[in-house]
Amino acid sequence: MAVLSRETILEYWLERVLRSYPGQGAKFLAGERDPFRNPAGSTMRQALGVLLDELSAGMDRERAAEALDSIVQIRAVQGLEPSQALEFIFQLKEILRPQLDGPERELVEGRIDELALLAFDFYMKYRERTYQARTNEARRRIFVMERRQGAGGAQEWQERGGI
Amino acid sequence: MANPKPEELVQIQYPTPSKGWMDPAVEFRKGTYCYSALARNLNYLGLPNAREWQPFDADWKLPPDWKRIILDGMKERLEKFRSFRLFMDICVRCGACADKCHFYIGSGDPKNMPVVRAELVRSVYRRYFTLSGQLFGALAGARDLTEDVIKEWFYYAHQCTECRRCSVFCPYGIDTAEITMIVRELLNLIGCNINWVLEPAANCFRTGNHLGIQPHGFKDSVDFAVDELEELTGIRVDASINRKGAEVLLVVPSADYFGTPHYYTFLGYLALLHEVGLDYTFSAYASEGGNFGLFNSHEMIKRLNAKIYTEAKRLGVKWILGGECGHMWRVLHQYMDTMNGPADFLEVPVSPVTGTRFENARSTKMVHICEFTADLIHRGKIRLDPARNDRWNVTYHDSCNPARAMGLLEEPRYILRSVCNQFHEMPENTIREQTFCCGSGSGLGTDENFEMRMRGGLPRANAVKYVRDKHGVNLLTCICAIDKATLPPLLEYWVPGVDVAGIHELVGNALVMRGEKERTTDLRGEPIDQKEVAHA
Ligand code: SF4
Numbered sequence: 082m083a084v085l086s087r088e089t090i091l092e093y094w095l096e097r098v099l100r101s102y103p104g105q106g107a108k109f110l111a112g113e114r115d116p117f118r119n120p121a122g123s124t125m126r127q128a129l130g131v132l133l134d135e136l137s138a139g140m141d142r143e144r145a146a147e148a149l150d151s152i153v154q155i156r157a158v159q160g161l162e163p164s165q166a167l168e169f170i171f172q173l174k175e176i177l178r179p180q181l182d183g184p185e186r187e188l189v190e191g192r193i194d195e196l197a198l199l200a201f202d203f204y205m206k207y208r209e210r211t212y213q214a215r216t217n218e219a220r221r222r223i224f225v226m227e228r229r230q231g232a233g234g235a236q237e238w239q240e241r242g243g244i
Numbered sequence: 245m246a247n248p249k250p251e252e253l254v255q256i257q258y259p260t261p262s263k264g265w266m267d268p269a270v271e272f273r274k275g276t277y278c279y280s281a282l283a284r285n286l287n288y289l290g291l292p293n294a295r296e297w298q299p300f301d302a303d304w305k306l307p308p309d310w311k312r313i314i315l316d317g318m319k320e321r322l323e324k325f326r327s328f329r330l331f332m333d334i335c336v337r338c339g340a341c342a343d344k345c346h347f348y349i350g351s352g353d354p355k356n357m358p359v360v361r362a363e364l365v366r367s368v369y370r371r372y373f374t375l376s377g378q379l380f381g382a383l384a385g386a387r388d389l390t391e392d393v394i395k396e397w398f399y400y401a402h403q404c405t406e407c408r409r410c411s412v413f414c415p416y417g418i419d420t421a422e423i424t425m426i427v428r429e430l431l432n433l434i435g436c437n438i439n440w441v442l443e444p445a446a447n448c449f450r451t452g453n454h455l456g457i458q459p460h461g462f463k464d465s466v467d468f469a470v471d472e473l474e475e476l477t478g479i480r481v482d483a484s485i486n487r488k489g490a491e492v493l494l495v496v497p498s499a500d501y502f503g504t505p506h507y508y509t510f511l512g513y514l515a516l517l518h519e520v521g522l523d524y525t526f527s528a529y530a531s532e533g534g535n536f537g538l539f540n541s542h543e544m545i546k547r548l549n550a551k552i553y554t555e556a557k558r559l560g561v562k563w564i565l566g567g568e569c570g571h572m573w574r575v576l577h578q579y580m581d582t583m584n585g586p587a588d589f590l591e592v593p594v595s596p597v598t599g600t601r602f603e604n605a606r607s608t609k610m611v612h613i614c615e616f617t618a619d620l621i622h623r624g625k626i627r628l629d630p631a632r633n634d635r636w637n638v639t640y641h642d643s644c645n646p647a648r649a650m651g652l653l654e655e656p657r658y659i660l661r662s663v664c665n666q667f668h669e670m671p672e673n674t675i676r677e678q679t680f681c682c683g684s685g686s687g688l689g690t691d692e693n694f695e696m697r698m699r700g701g702l703p704r705a706n707a708v709k710y711v712r713d714k715h716g717v718n719l720l721t722c723i724c725a726i727d728k729a730t731l732p733p734l735l736e737y738w739v740p741g742v743d744v745a746g747i748h749e750l751v752g753n754a755l756v757m758r759g760e761k762e763r764t765t766d767l768r769g770e771p772i773d774q775k776e777v778a779h780a
């Protein structure tokens with residue numbers, strides 16, 4: 082008993098997701114369609130669309146995972162608590178609930194839960210990636226000294242307050 | 245949920261901010277600010293209000309008369325810098341700049357719109373320096389100067405990388421980067437500064453470079469590079485330090501001889517300058533081209549920059565050659581001559597290899613190494629084998645300062661096209677004058693600020709991702725030391741599989757040197773014939 086069109090649901094979903102961004106920010110993120118002028122907004126719009134399609138149709142898991150991944154990559158470095166960062170998946174349930182019933186609702190909600198679990202994995206992957214990137218960055222800074230003096234050099238450098 | 249009418253669909257209301265921009269309260273969230281400067285660094289530089297504090301503390305321990313200091317400081321700068329007064333007065337709030345800042349694009353925070361960033365100061369200017377502001381207060385867009393405003397200034401002046409992208413789009417040429425510079429300068433008067441800027445500045449003042457490397461350490465690094473280059477090419481180059489009577493003084497950012505991937509670019513310079521027989525020397529005192537004074541105050545720029553001409557004079561060189569660095573060139577190009585010139589003891593630079601007279605450097609006497617190299621290639625003075633860079637599929641990031649502050653757009657591209665076979669540009673609205681910042685410039689490339697940097701760097705990374713996916717690009721080249729340090733983690737996060745290199749690294753790879761041994765590896769020590777494909 083779907084009453085809302087895909088486009089409408091997508092707009093609602095996007096609006097809910099972007100609510101976590103302050104003021105005019107949300108408007109820009111939702112409005113500007115050029116992917117180079119607005120990478121965060123256009124990635125989210127595109128990826129939410131893919132998720133919606135996959136949830137309501139055949140559920141190509143690979144395609145859905147890729148879309149989910151691209152959203153979580155952005156949300157993982159936006160100063161949000163993990164629960165806020167991943168909230169967007171559950172928001173779809175609220176939007177879809179009045180639209181579906183019976184076994185169809187169960188099916189879609191089951192799939193949403195499945196995506197939510199996957200989202201935790203992605204979130205952790207990206208948080209870990211930030212730690213890795215930070216460590217690598219620190220080492221690159223003292224690359225020549227490490228090479229010249231062996232691993233001990235780095236330690237000494239930091240004790241001296243070098244950057 | 246009721247079924248909305250079609251016209252309602254296109255008008256989904258995005259929530260208006262719970263509080264307007266005039267409310268100065270900010271929350272210092274982890275990952276989005278830089279730590280305060282250590283007292284020892286302030287003391288070393290003779291800066292006021294050295295103390296222990298952090299941005300997240302409730303009490304910033306400002307001096308008792310902080311308000312007077314700031315207002316006097318504003319008054320002085322409004323009189324001294326005509327541009328500052330102009331920028332305070334003429335903005336018509338047309339909004340053309342609003343969505344051009346990478347921090348706004350990546351974070352969605354309205355106070356990161358350049359127009360609002362400037363308005364944070366303008367509102368105080370109105371309140372204390374204009375009649376309408378004094379009479380009508382908030383109605384005229386004026387705000388009182390409070391401690392919260394100081395915190396807000398600190399927060400947002402350190403979420404602007406002074407990249408000047410917004411100014412390209414402003415019909416009045418308002419340069420928000422300069423407003424940020426003034427705000428940081430004002431904050432500096434009451435001791436609100438960040439360590440990542442002041443530590444390099446203090447080190448630079450003490451030993452001549454950001455890292456605090458002493459002359460013997462500098463020499464060790466250069467010698468080490470000479471040895472490594474010999475292993476790679478079979479040729480021993482002469483890289484002298486403090487040699488009086490050399491024709492040219494070579495000044496490079498210290499990261500070139502300390503960090504990676506900078507180091508390979510350094511090897512590239514050494515190989516190239518040897519091959520063309522340039523009579524040059526380094527200086528241990530001017531062993532840093534970078535100038536973090538630019539991110540602190542005009543006074544500090546001048547203090548740190550002075551050593552370059554001083555050394556040129558002491559060593560008796562004819563002109564100066566500068567390596568790959570961004571903000572270093574902003575200072576050299578836009579401030580050095582006025583602040584520490586005229587360098588009338590130097591000559592207008594002439595390339596001894598080609599005879600080209602660098603008229604563009606007539607006044608500063610300092611030539612960018614990309615200008616020097618492009619000229620060599622143009623006149624056919626070096627032999628190049630671009631196939632040695634075949635494992636790389638290259639794109640070029642216009643570093644903000646060389647692109648927007650000195651218009652160095654063609655030379656790097658000309659060189660790249662000569663030294664490698666695969667080159668693809670990123671989309672037009674993300675390169676040249678419109679280039680997107682790495683998100684970590686102007687002293688914001690700190691570890692604690694990592695998340696903010698990832699947000700600010702998203703527009704840049706996104707364009708790289710596009711060429712990676714479309715053309716298989718696996719190398720992002722640039723000519724800025726900060727970029728070389730901060731783009732690798734940016735890409736590691738957003739676009740794995742794309743590496744970062746300086747242009748002269750690729751020059752060094754392609755350069756066929758007289759008498760070299762058979763080159764089996766590139767400057768990174770990687771086999772030359774191995775083709776690498778970006779793993780998407
Ligand atoms: S583009 Fe210029 S005039 Fe327009 S709002 Fe921005 S700073 Fe003001």
Ligand code: SF4
Nearest residue numbers: 345404405407408410
């Ligand atoms: S100078 Fe760059 S970082 Fe600063 S407001 Fe303008 S676009 Fe943003």
